Amino acid sequence: MTVSTESALAVDAVAGLWQNPPTLPTKWLYDERGSRLFDEITRVPEYYPTRRETEILAARSGDIASVTDAAMMVELGSGTSTKTRMLLSAFAEHALAAGHRFTYVPVDVSTEILESSSATLALDYPGIDVTPVVADFTGPDLSLPQTGGPRIAVFLGGTIGNFDDDQRAVFLRRLAGALSPGDYFLLGADLIKDTGRLVAAYNDKAGVTADFNRNMIEVLRTGLAADGLYADDFDHIARWNPARHRIEMWLRARRDIDVWFGALQRDWKLAAGTEIRTEISTKFDLGVLGAELAAAGLDVVTTWTDDAGDFSLTLSRR
Ligand SMILES: C[S@@+](CC[C@H](N)C(=O)[O-])C[C@H]1O[C@@H](n2cnc3c(N)ncnc32)[C@H](O)[C@@H]1O
Structure with missing residues (x-):
């Protein structure tokens, strides 16, 4: 990551991670690995x-x-x-x-x-x-x-x-x-x-979308010098929001999380079960x-x- 990318991530993290629910702009899913995973998603049968x-x-x-x-x-x-x-x-x-x-x-x-x-x-x-x-x-x-x-x-x-x-x-x-x-x-x-097809498109059986979603944790870990933050501590969730006709992707903490962000000089605590919203995909x-x-x-x-x-x-x- 470049210095300007890191500072943009810091600004978005401060604005979003302490909100209820915590959230981060979708663009942070697309570092190099995320972009390659998205390319893989385009070829899974459900997408x-x-x-x-x-x-x-x-x-x-x-x-x-x-x-x-x-x-x-x-x-x-x-x-x-x-x-x-x-x-x-x-x-x-x-x-x-x-x-x-x-x-x-x-x-x-x-x-x-x-x-x-x-x-x-x-x-x-x-x-x-x-x-x-x-x-x-x-x-x-x-x-x-x-x-x-x-x-x-x-x-x-x-x-x-x-x-x-x-x-x-x-x-x-x-x-x-x-x-x-x-x-x-x-x-x-x-x-x-059909809701079933929509949800399946964001939750493929091979788990590529899950890896893509969890990659955002890696982006935070490396971009903000995080201690105590691991992608494996989060489950990938994709659900349909009928009122807003959109798929929402979330990451749900599997356990209590206590992170120190070196780049922010700030602690981030998440109780087990807390969800972070990582993407919305509105359907028209x-x-x-x-x-x-x-x-x-x-x-x-x-x-x-x-x-x-x-x-x-x-x-x-x-
Ligand atoms: C859903 S993918 C679509 C990629 C490609 N256009 C396609 O149709 O397969 C979204 C693309 O937008 C880029 N992107 C997401 N947010 C962005 C932003 N705020 N500014 C510029 N590019 C962004 C991502 O890096 C990614 O390449």
């Missing part, structure tokens, strides 16, 4: 969102490139950019035919994954300028790089669900404010469905999502779902 979104992108990337005619794509929370390759191929082909360059700007907090995937993409797509940016998309400066033609901001993987309702409204407004009139926004959002109704985009100043152009109606991709225009 349908990646396969469904891939199905939509495979069918629609060509349409998205020709409708938007974008010269630049900025992807927020790009991770390994695996699914994005379908968009990149379509935009590369479109730009070649139209005789202009295309720039891809992947944005993520996970530095190592961003750097390694960007280096591979630059080799695989010689016709595209790949210019990665390490940044927090919840930070105060959500400015997007400028270019000659229209831009498309892309937010895939259902990551929008990690915001609560208020945070999401703020994020959409700030994103719309960073776009210019005529720019586009492509949003991947998971849809409300398409009508409500369209209204939220409109309220932020983004007009829906088209919404697609996969054949099973599990996941959605919405193209909107500022």
